[in-house]
Amino acid sequence: RGITCDLKSTEGRALFAGLATGARIVIESFAPGRFAELGLDEIVRDAIVVSITPYGQDGPLARVPGSDLEVTAASGSLWLAGEEGRPPLRTAQPQSPYWSGMYGALGALVALQSSVAQRVDVSAQAAMTTVHPPAPVWWDIAREEHGRTGPFLLGRSNVGSRFRNLWACADGFVSLAIQGGPIGRHPGRMLAEWMAERGAVPAVIAAIDWTIFDNSTLSQAQVDDLEAAIAPFLRSLTKAEFFDGVVKRKMLGYPVSDASDSLADPQLRARDFWRTLSPAEGLPPMPFPGGFALFDGERPAVRRPAPGVGEHNAEIYRECGVSSGELERLRAAGVV
Incomplete structure (x- = not known):
């Protein structure tokens, strides 16, 4: 909730003291030293x-x-x-x-x-x-x-070669890393099989024995040849086709989602991530991100939109025992 309070005034500090009494946590973002200069340190000492x-x-x-x-x-x-x-x-x-x-x-x-x-x-x-x-x-x-x-990965080569991690696809970009060793054997074989299903496998890909493939020793020229063979295949796929394919084949890869992709993402929707809320009075409801986690299976609700300046003055000060007449006087005096 949002209120206003002139902390430079004696009455304003008194109002703050009433609000802060009994508070376990106070969050402030004044310039360093300003909180103490206003005499607020003593109020929140506990x-x-x-x-x-x-x-x-x-x-x-x-x-x-x-x-x-x-x-x-x-x-x-x-x-x-x-x-x-x-x-x-x-x-x-x-x-x-x-x-x-x-x-x-x-x-x-x-x-x-x-x-x-x-x-x-x-x-x-x-x-x-x-x-x-x-x-x-x-x-x-x-x-x-x-x-x-940029689109390249660090730490994939012992000889200074660079490996691409972001690739253009038919409607955006996808993330895919060419790797060797235990982590890369299955994805590499699956990529070759996938390319075969959609047409011919380029010779440079067909020649790879993925059980012994070691990307860390490839020269930059060898990496460039590999990537030149893979790039047209990825450009032929949409983000959805790519992701369906990597999930089906248990590969490592993911589409680079934009805002519209996130809003439509079936995983987020299955977990009821998006909350619907009107951002202001008179405006239609809109989707907003929900809480980052589920607590006992429930996602915390977004209770209200962001407050306006002083929007809840009457509500909060009334809870602190300030009468409507006193609040009007404080407003006229510029305290709130």
């Missing part, structure tokens, strides 16, 4: 306080403001997103609020296990650094910088 800021409560960047773009860039994760040899790319939907919020929730749950009030300090920069955890570790150990790989 509560778990979760502070979520761009760079954390201390350090040289603590008081530097930052949007999702700055935080993602500072974390190093932006550097790794995009095509090789081209500028890095940010995702269309900001990610740092979700990652820092997730860590804030986790920190609060951990803090609940203590009998002593805890202060949970979440840095969005640190949260986003964990998006690609191997990169800083790789640099620390080997002094090698991970770069943007």
Whole structure:
């Protein structure tokens, strides 16, 4: 629910104290130090306080403001997103609020296990650094910088060859990795059989003995020949045809889903993932993502849309014992 409260005023802080009394968890996102400057630390001294800021409560960047773009860039994760040899790319939907919020929730749950009030300090920069955890570790150990790989995989070759993981198909893209060893034997054989069912098997594929195939030693020229033989086959399939085929053959592969694919996904629908809710009064119901997990077989309901600014002032302050007349006076004074 959403309320307004001027915490710079004495009456506003008194209202906040009434709301916070007895609260186990208080979440705030003021600039570092501002919470204490407003005199709120004492009010919530017995509560778990979760502070979520761009760079954390201390350090040289603590008081530097930052949007999702700055935080993602500072974390190093932006550097790794995009095509090789081209500028890095940010995702269309900001990610740092979700990652820092997730860590804030986790920190609060951990803090609940203590009998002593805890202060949970979440840095969005640190949260986003964990998006690609191997990169800083790789640099620390080997002094090698991970770069943007685009549609290619890392770690599949001992001689520096690159293997494609994203392929064009008839209506989008699919993910498929050519691998050797125990993990690649069955998918490799199934791919060759599948290609035979739909036409001739290219000679470079037919010549492979998948029981001894070792992708890690292939030269880049050999990899390119393999991929040139596979690419036309995948381009002939739709995402649905590809996925039906890999499931039927117990292969490793998945279509690259867009938003419409996710909404229609039969697995999500079978688990009743989507919730229907009107986003605002007067608007028709729309599908929204539901809770991330089932609890005793039930998915938590989305109880209401995101609140408007001050939408629930009357409702919440009434619960705190503020009369309608007093609330009107506070509104006129700019306190709420």
